[in-house]
Structures are given as C-alpha cells and as structure tokens.
Amino acid sequence: MPSMLDAVVVGAGPNGLTAAVELARRGCSVAVFEAKSTVGGGARTEELTLPGFRHDPCSAVHPLGVGSPAFKDLPLERYGLEWLHARLPMAHPWEDGTAAVLARSVSETAASFGPRDAGTYRRLVAPYLGKWDTLARDFMSLPLTALPRDPVTLARFGIGGLQPSTWLLRRFKDDKARALFAGLVGHAIAPLDGLATSAIGLVFALAAHAGGWPLPRGGSQAISDALAAYLKDLGGAVHTDYEVKRLDDLPPARAYVFDTAPSALARIAGFGGLYDGYRHGASVFKIDYALDGPVPWTAEEARHAGTVQIGPGSRDIGLALRQASTGTAPRTPFLITAQPSLVDPGRAPEGRHVFWAYGHVPQRWEGDLTEAMERQIERFAPGFRDRILARAVAGPPELAARNANYVGGDIACGAARGLQLILRPRLTLRPYHTPHPAVFLCSAATPPGPGVHGMSGHNAAKAVWRHLRSTGR
C-alpha cells in the first residue's frame, strides 16, 4: 500500500464498490474497508436456510441495476455478471385467478389492465419509450452532477413525476391498473400521497419496458463480486472484517468516501449533529423460504414472473404503506415477493426453490409478521404452506444487525418522504460533500437513493475526482 492513498472507501456495498472502481479506473490508488466478512452490503447471497439453497437476504431483482448508467459503463460481464430474465418482470394476482402484469411489452401490460385502462397506460408511458438510457442517466445524475442530455424529456418526466401517485392513480378507472401501480410505489416504501411518488412508479414501469427486471445468475452477490474483482484487477484493495469507528482507524488518504448511513459518518468523522434532520423510514419484515416446489399460484401469470406483488387492491396497499410509515404494523400487509430459482435453477437443489417475501412494518418494530404474511400468500397460492421446508425470518432488529446502514431496520437508508426523496441527506445541491473537503458520502442516503444501481457511488466518485484534481493529484 502506498504511504498516502488517493482514496479510502468505507463500506463495500454496491455504492462503495462502484465509487472505488470509478476512482481506480481513473488511476487512483484505492482501498475499501468493510465491516462484514464478505463484500456486498445489500447485494449478497447466502445459504440462510438449508444447504444448497442460495438466498438473497436483501436485493434480488434489479430493474435499476440492469439499466444503471454506472454499471453499463463497467465490464461486469467479464467478471461473471449475467442477467437472467423471467418471462414476466412482475405479476400482480387477484384471488379470482386473474392477474395484472408488468410485461416487457407495453401492449401486454396494457391488455392485462382491461379495456377501460389500456389506453391510459399506453399514453402514460408513450413519451418515454425508447428513451430510457438518456432519461435514466439524467434523473439518476440529479442533483446536477451532470448536465441533462435530454432536458425536454427530463422536464416532462419531472412535472408528471413530482405529483403524488394518488393523483396519477385517479387516471385509471379500474383497480387492476391502480393496484399494480400503487404496488410499484411501495417498492420505495413511500406512502402513496407523498411528493414525487408518481416518479417512483413510472421509473419501475419504464425500466421493465426498457431492460426488464432481471436477476443475476447465482444471486445478487454476483454483482458485488464482479465489482470487487474488477476493482482488484485495477489495483484496488478490499479489506473485510474491518469496522471503521473513527477516522484514525483508516490509513492516510487524500479522500475518504463513506458508503454508510449519514449518522455513522457524522459519528466517525466528528460532524456532531450535521445530519440530525435526516429521517429514517419504515422497515420491512423479510422471510426467505426454502420450498420443495414452486409457489402454487392460482394465477398462471404469477408462475412465470420474477417478482409477484400481493396487494391485492390499491386501497389495501395504500393503507398498509401508511400504517407502516406511521407506526402500526398492518393487519393485511402488502407483500413484495421474488422467485429467483424460476430463472436460476442452480439456486436450489433439483426441483426445489428459494422464495423471498417482505411486508412493510414500522421502524424498530419487534413483532412477528410471519402468520399475517403466510395467510396473504395462501389467498393467492393455496397450498403454499405445505411446500415450506425452512424459513429464515428477519424483522427490523435482525435487519439492523445485518447491516449498520439499516438504521432501525430502514432498508432504504432514509425515508422516501417529502423533499428527502429527491434531496438527501440535506437540502443541498452538493449531497456527496461534507463540511470536510476530503470527506464524502456515497451511500443510498444520497441521490438517486436506494436500489442496487451504483449511481450514488458513481456520482460521489465524480465529486471526489474533482477534489483530487483541485488538490494537485
């Protein structure tokens, strides 16, 4: 290791690893320090239940990963990353055996909503079709780390997207379209009436039509391993089992980049109450299942979808999200589920499956949602319980123990509410900077926020690079 590194990164989540890679690609000497014994943060894969069952404790499905401008610029396929697609990105079943679907094709999606809403959906997404690459680069680079390439489309997206999703839902006449779209907003754990929640739903829908909602072969660990392997080839170092508690724990460097919660950065770097105004949001109750067969969904479409949303209706979803955000565990949780071994049989022994489900609960909630979740799944997949071989259960305390960034179990590293959805962790156009010119933040607490896309790390690396250049590197 040189006596003075160009950059030290704290935390080997997707954003920390992306920031490290971006700097190493520019010729910087970089070392990453990670508290856990393996890299990945929220993009990891483990045998959580039984031998041979490879579960993703956190992220499983990656609409923003496959479409990420940061990842597209990196040769991650050369390091083993392979995206696998289910026939349908997502299905949203109803108890009568029908389902709304989010398909790769706009027509198939629109048709599943029924004749009264098909045209509305087509008109909603039409202005953005074929423009994902530019649009994603533009909105994921906000606030202003790069000039927009297509300001007109970005402005149109911004004006529509800033509306609460409850306004957008009113455009649909039937609940199939409303429920599917409300569920999309739920992926960001945002109450439906929040500012800019229309943008969340639109982003997930457009991502499905542009690049799908794929899963990496072998699990989400494949993303992290590819980033770490590329970093090592570029000369970067990764140190695991190294929890950073003070700046003094780190070697001398020209820049320090934190893939941590803002409160942890403030504690480590001595920034006092700098981020006291930053709010953490609701949590989830997550269950990873080992099953002795596929989930017996009544709706045929759900048997072919990588992700299945269980609402069912938009009112139920809105209520569940509101309750979780205001401190009550929902009696009827809204569930997001993923079926990795449908597309990746190697994730489980032959004929068997891994299955993942979570429902939203209040931050720091200590109850058990297992019964309520399985009751919900049984409504749409009778006989599900009989297929369970083992389950690994994690509520807010267990999630917080798995990853220091999940403060109170908040898996989004910050509430997606109010202006904080867009401007985080403070009201500033320089979110990656801190009061110390050599200390930076790059976690999901910075724009564009949660998800495995590496864009917070990518944007932060640009800020670090400018700092290094200005100090004569």
Ligand SMILES: Cc1cc2nc3c(=O)[nH]c(=O)nc-3n(C[C@H](O)[C@H](O)[C@H](O)COP(=O)(O)OP(=O)(O)OC[C@H]3O[C@@H](n4cnc5c(N)ncnc54)[C@H](O)[C@@H]3O)c2cc1C
């Ligand atoms: C249950 C669940 C399901 C999810 N599903 C999806 C999904 O399907 N698709 C998707 O795109 N996203 C999903 N996410 C969200 C996604 O995992 C996160 O948004 C993403 O991982 C954030 O990346 P990050 O690099 O900012 O932080 P993290 O991935 O959280 O990484 C931070 C790293 O920093 C380390 N660290 C923290 N403090 C210190 C310290 N003091 N010293 C050293 N190391 C430290 C942590 O150990 C961790 O490894 C899910 C998350 C969870 C929990």
